[in-house]
Amino acid sequence: MAPRATPLPHARPRSGGPVVGTVTRGTTNPNRLRRMDRWIAATHGAELRRAEDPVAVDLGYGAAPWTAVELLGRLRTAAPRTRVVGVEIEPERVAAARPYEREGLTFRHGGFEVPVPGRPTLVRAANVLRQYDEEQVAAVWERLCARLAPAGGGSRGGLLVEGTCDEIGRRHVWVALGPEGPRTVTFATRLGSLDRPSDLAERLPKALIHRNVPGEPVHAFLRDFDRAWAAAAPYASYGARQRWIRTVRALRADWPVTDSPARWRQGEVTVSWTALAPRTR
Secondary structure, three states: OOOOOOOOOEOOOEOOEOOEOOOOOOOOOOOOOHHHHHHHHHHHHHHHHHOOOOEEEEEOOOOOOHHHHHHHHHHHHHOOOOEEEEEEOOHHHHHHHHHHOEOOEEEEEOOOOOOOOOOOOEEEEEOOHHHOOHHHHHHHHHHHHHHOOOOEOOEOOOEEEEEEEOOOOOEEEEEEEEOOEEEEEEEEEOHHHOOOHHHHHHHOOHHHHOOOOOOOHHHHHHHHHHHHHHHOHHHHHHOHHHHHHHHHHHHOOOOOEOOOHHHHOOOEEEEEHHHHOOOOO
């Protein structure tokens, strides 16, 4: 289940309606979101290729437009017709990004209302909800999922990817949601930087970070992840990647891992949302 919803704040109005959300710190760095981008291209590329007008939204790209520029390049390796729209709630950031516009890349002022025509095939919201209360997450998710391209005709519909990473993108955790709601949680890391899997706990998205306590599923998952990592220590002599793969294979016995070794080799593991969803209070 998603967290309980509370009303969302509104920023300065724009022509056509209010902007929903609040201004973020805007912290950004080149290559910060590379792990998320590559996962999206690999797992959602077919939906982007299938779409009549594949539009991807980089929501809350920050004080500089690097992540939107990089998203365009990475998605076009999987779906060459993809267009990216960078959306920022701070007008000055939009003005600063405009010189970077090119074919397939534009920037707009807005927030969680997602001010683009039609229904986007992808909305990526990275490091946006960290400053919000946990109780506000459900309302954001509901609003953004309602803006996604609908399912039908063999398509699962658009995808919302919402999560958090460190400043240089070594550790990242995100939730993937479709029009129907949350689907999966992905943990991704640069394996050479990892002491144990629970190091990723500090990058849990807002819906989960305060639930990493005894009695909550995400806490049990990270506990079991650490135990499997410790049991796989003999594989460390073959490298961190082989240890990670062995760890995930063991983890799969008790947890609904949804991806394959091809993704594990990238330092990733994806688990069904229902297994990690917060318990109701």
